Amino acid sequence: MKRILRTPLGLSAAVLLLAVLVLAVIAPLVWTDQANAVDTAQISRGSTAEHWMGTDNLGRDVFLRVLVATGLSVRLALLATAIGVLAGLVLGAVPVVLGRRAGRVVTAVVNIAVAFPALLLALFFAVVIGPGTTGSLLAIGFATAPGFARLVQTLVAKVAGLDYVAAARVAGAGRIRLLVRHILPNVAEPLVINATMAAGAALLAFAGLSFLGLGVQPPEYDWGRLLGEGLQGIYLRPAAAIAPGVAVVVAGLAFHLFGEALSKGFTRHTAPVKLRRTEAASAVPTDDDAVLVVEDLRVAFPGVTPVRGVSFTVGQGEAVGIVGESGSGKSLTALAVARLIEHPGQVDAQRLTFQGRDLRNGDDRVHRRLLGTSLAMVFQDPMTSLNPAMRIGRQLAEVAEQHQGASRKQAWQRAVDRLRAVRIPDPERRARQYPHEFSGGMRQRAMIGMGLMGKPALIIADEPTTALDVTVQRQVLRLLRTIRAADGAALLLISHDITVVSQVCDRVLVMYAGRVVEDLPADELHTAARHPYTRALLAAVPDMTTDRDLPLAVIPGRPVDAAQVPTGCAYAPRCPLATERCVTAHPPLETDNGRRVACWHADVPVQVGDRGE
Numbered sequence: 001m002k003r004i005l006r007t008p009l010g011l012s013a014a015v016l017l018l019a020v021l022v023l024a025v026i027a028p029l030v031w032t033d034q035a036n037a038v039d040t041a042q043i044s045r046g047s048t049a050e051h052w053m054g055t056d057n058l059g060r061d062v063f064l065r066v067l068v069a070t071g072l073s074v075r076l077a078l079l080a081t082a083i084g085v086l087a088g089l090v091l092g093a094v095p096v097v098l099g100r101r102a103g104r105v106v107t108a109v110v111n112i113a114v115a116f117p118a119l120l121l122a123l124f125f126a127v128v129i130g131p132g133t134t135g136s137l138l139a140i141g142f143a144t145a146p147g148f149a150r151l152v153q154t155l156v157a158k159v160a161g162l163d164y165v166a167a168a169r170v171a172g173a174g175r176i177r178l179l180v181r182h183i184l185p186n187v188a189e190p191l192v193i194n195a196t197m198a199a200g201a202a203l204l205a206f207a208g209l210s211f212l213g214l215g216v217q218p219p220e221y222d223w224g225r226l227l228g229e230g231l232q233g234i235y236l237r238p239a240a241a242i243a244p245g246v247a248v249v250v251a252g253l254a255f256h257l258f259g260e261a262l263s264k265g266f267t268r269h270t271a272p273v274k275l276r277r278t279e280a281a282s283a284v285p286t287d288d289d290a291v292l293v294v295e296d297l298r299v300a301f302p303g304v305t306p307v308r309g310v311s312f313t314v315g316q317g318e319a320v321g322i323v324g325e326s327g328s329g330k331s332l333t334a335l336a337v338a339r340l341i342e343h344p345g346q347v348d349a350q351r352l353t354f355q356g357r358d359l360r361n362g363d364d365r366v367h368r369r370l371l372g373t374s375l376a377m378v379f380q381d382p383m384t385s386l387n388p389a390m391r392i393g394r395q396l397a398e399v400a401e402q403h404q405g406a407s408r409k410q411a412w413q414r415a416v417d418r419l420r421a422v423r424i425p426d427p428e429r430r431a432r433q434y435p436h437e438f439s440g441g442m443r444q445r446a447m448i449g450m451g452l453m454g455k456p457a458l459i460i461a462d463e464p465t466t467a468l469d470v471t472v473q474r475q476v477l478r479l480l481r482t483i484r485a486a487d488g489a490a491l492l493l494i495s496h497d498i499t500v501v502s503q504v505c506d507r508v509l510v511m512y513a514g515r516v517v518e519d520l521p522a523d524e525l526h527t528a529a530r531h532p533y534t535r536a537l538l539a540a541v542p543d544m545t546t547d548r549d550l551p552l553a554v555i556p557g558r559p560v561d562a563a564q565v566p567t568g569c570a571y572a573p574r575c576p577l578a579t580e581r582c583v584t585a586h587p588p589l590e591t592d593n594g595r596r597v598a599c600w601h602a603d604v605p606v607q608v609g610d611r612g613e
């Protein structure tokens with residue numbers, strides 16, 4: 001608010017609006033009797049020193065009546081806006097609460113209603129409900145609602161796709177809680193701004209309806225009615241029409257300008273986000289001790305199947321890395337495991353077991369609870385992964401309150417303790433701060449801390465260091481390693497950086513065009529990689545021995561478009577070893593001594609580091 005009042009626009013709009021609101025309260029209390037006093041000696045007079053704006057046809061002072069009418073005009077405008085905002089909020093938020101099908105019906109109704117001009121709707125309702133104050137109040141309220149509903153739908157849809165909402169969903173938050181705690185607080189600013197402006201528009205609409213005789217009825221009067229009366233004698237007493245007209249314009253302007261100032265004041269200047277990375281160990285787990293078993297996982301969207309039959313296991317305490325170029329399906333694989341693929345995405349698997357529970361069938365709430373307590377998700381961008389409108393400590397505490405039945409105080413203490421565990425300095429004070437008060441690295445650590453509120457059996461970290469600078473990357477990777485050692489949690493680390501994965505993980509899965517093409521222990525990556533794509537990825541990483549006079553190695557060609565995957569081996573068009581067979585037949589993922597590779601030429605002895613050109 002201070003920021004808004006510091007600008008000339010903000011200050012003058014606030015003063016003007018305050019004056020209007022104060023007048024709306026005081027004028028009816030002070031001047032009602034005088035404004036209603038009939039004086040037959042002063043009927044239909046023009047402006048005089050005694051009656052600045054003249055008198056009406058009963059000799060009543062027009063200026064005092066305009067002042068008194070401020071109360072009813074402003075009150076009705078605010079009430080109608082409140083009705084419109086409330087109805088708009090309900091209609092706009094319903095799709096999130098009711099689910100897709102019912103939501104679609106509501107959206108269609110809103111879309112149709114939005115197509116009609118608000119004033120036309122107001123006239124329609126006013127005629128249907130009947131003339132009078134209540135009728136016009138409901139009419140203007142209902143006419144305001146569709147515009148608001150559309151705005152709410154758009155804002156909610158935008159926020160619902162952000163990582164922190166996904167994180168809350170993984171943590172087991174229900175739809176209503178998601179809406180009330182995580183979505184609505186983050187769309188409140190534009191709603192407040194629009195509501196302020198809508199109040200100005202409602203004021204004008206009321207004046208219009210009363211002027212037409214559909215709004216306020218005698219003996220009550222608002223500016224619209226006074227305007228109608230004044231207009232009848234405009235040639236003889238123009239001031240009687242001008243005074244209520246000016247009042248409508250000034251009050252309307254006050255609301256609009258204040259809304260404008262709010263919107264400028266609320267515009268946030270976010271700090272740029274930074275970048276960072278981790279390291280690891282080995283052993284292919286058996287299905288029995290696996291935390292996660294994924295078999296033939298497919299993720300499809302209309303017209304495209306970006307994940308095409310991925311199988312892997314993550315053992316207790318094991319760190320598995322998934323590498324591959326952008327678009328290879330790494331993130332979708334992780335999202336599918338956490339059950340975060342949204343419509344129209346379709347997830348399909350022969351087996352999808354987390355801690356021995358089949359996630360494909362059974363009670364959704366039971367799965368949510370299991371994932372909420374035993375799975376921690378760390379997303380790439382910690383700024384969008386945390387709710388900007390909630391204190392960090394509260395966001396962490398919510399997990400303990402919801403899943404461990406902890407009291408508010410206990411949950412807060414655990415949140416502080418977890419922040420300390422992820423090396424946030426002065427955690428008591430920091431827990432009371434908002435995400436924007438944290439640096440990029442601290443936000444990422446807080447996100448990891450949130451995952452540790454339960455006792456996760458698996459941490460899925462999707463590019464956790466990409467948005468951080470190099471020094472902070474190391475800290476976060478070290479932290480993930482320490483947590484694994486302390487809590488025995490398994491880790492599924494997704495990265496396009498094969499060096500990071502080889503340092504942090506026990507085992508590496510290499511993905512290409514939605515499939516696993518190689519799976520091997522991380523410490524054998526540089527000596528025993530057999531797939532030409534893995535070799536090319538390794539060769540593209542410069543090291544101390546790289547000749548700096550030569551251009552850096554790159555993988556020739558472009559990654560496959562997920563919508564147009566060729567038959568045969570998807571890597572064939574870029575592969576130096578490709579033959580006719582590679583183009584026509586897809587190589588199966590063969591298991592050999594715990595390692596897996598999908599290549600017809602896996603046995604061709606190409607040196608690791610060979611660029612294959």
Ligand SMILES: Nc1ncnc2c1ncn2[C@@H]1O[C@H](COP(=O)(O)OP(=O)(O)OP(=O)(O)O)[C@@H](O)[C@H]1O
Pocket residue numbers: 301304306324325326327328329330331332333345496562
């Ligand atoms: N909602 C969606 N609808 C259609 N296609 C999608 C959708 N989400 C992802 N894809 C497609 O799936 C492919 C794989 O996406 P994914 O995010 O899993 O890749 P990735 O390997 O994690 O890449 P990056 O490292 O860039 O995140 C992408 O090429 C993308 O075009």
